[in-house]
Amino acid sequence: MTAGSGAGDGRTVGRVYAGADAPTRQAERLAKLEAAGLQLFATVGYQETTVAAVCELAKVSRRHFYEQFADREALLRHLYTQAQDRGRAAVADALAGGARGTGPEAVRALVSAGVAAYIGTVLADPRTLRVAFVEVVGVSADLERFRLANRAEWAALVRAAAEDAGARATAPWVYAAFIPSVNEFLMAWWQNAPDRSDPAELVAVLTSVLADLLVAAPPDGN
Known part of the structure; x- marks a missing residue:
């Protein structure tokens, strides 16, 4: 047995092609599919984009696409996500790195940050605007449930930060309603x-808008 073969030491050594092992090649294919999907969904649109088109742009086979994703x-x-x-x-x-203290000014500073x-982050790649705020809407019941659950996570994050900074406890629906409003403002801008x-x-x-909303919104009745 040759040294460095990996046999008998509990490890599995994959084949290497063009200097890259299997996990590396898989990660490279994933990155190509992500880039192609983002480009096509943001320009052509999700409904008009096929798996074949994604694979062609990514230079990845359909077999390798389905190794990564169940479907489009x-x-x-x-x-x-x-x-x-x-x-x-x-x-x-x-x-976490925002202004310390409590009260209206601390809340406003935290909201601004x-x-x-x-x-x-969104504008770092503006294609995200269309993919995450437009193309994802109404695709399926399952994806809609996922979007709403994500919105609830955002609402909880903002609510906890605001209350830690001294904002009064506000009805949860206020935060839930503000999250999509941010995206609407962003799209309009x-x-x-x-x-x-x-x-x-x-x-x-x-x-x-958010700072004033927290002042005027109804208190949490729970």
């Missing part, structure tokens, strides 16, 4: 702003 909807859900996870991580970091972080390079005005508007 699974790829859409994957891209949507990636976008949401990136946004949530950015907002969580911004809130969170909104700016979220918008900055993107479609109409003369200078898309600076979303400062959008951040200011959303900060004002």
Whole structure:
């Protein structure tokens, strides 16, 4: 038995092609499918995009596509989840590093930091706007349930941060309603702003809306 074969040590050594082992090749194919799916869903649209088109753009076989995803909807859900996870991580970091203290000014500062972080993450690749806010809507009952559950997670994150900063306990539906409103504001700004390079005005508007909403909204009756 030759040294370094991996036999007998509990490890499995995969074949290497062109200097890449199986896990590396799989990760590369996944990245290509993600890039192709994002591009096609954001330009052609989900309903008009086929698995064959994704595979052709990605230069990946259909067999390898189905090793990664059950179907086209699974790829859409994957891209949507990636976008949401990136946004949530950015907002969580911004809130953790935000202004300390409690009271209206602390709440406003925290809201501003969170909104700016979220918008900055989304605009890092504007194709996300269409894929995560337009193409994903109404695809299937299962994906709609997933979207609503994701919205509830966002609402819980914002509510906890606001109350930690001294905002009074507000009815949960207020936060649940604000989350899609952020995306609507973002889409409207993107479609109409003369200078898309600076979303400062959008951040200011959303900060004002949410901060004022927290003051005027009905208290939590629970």
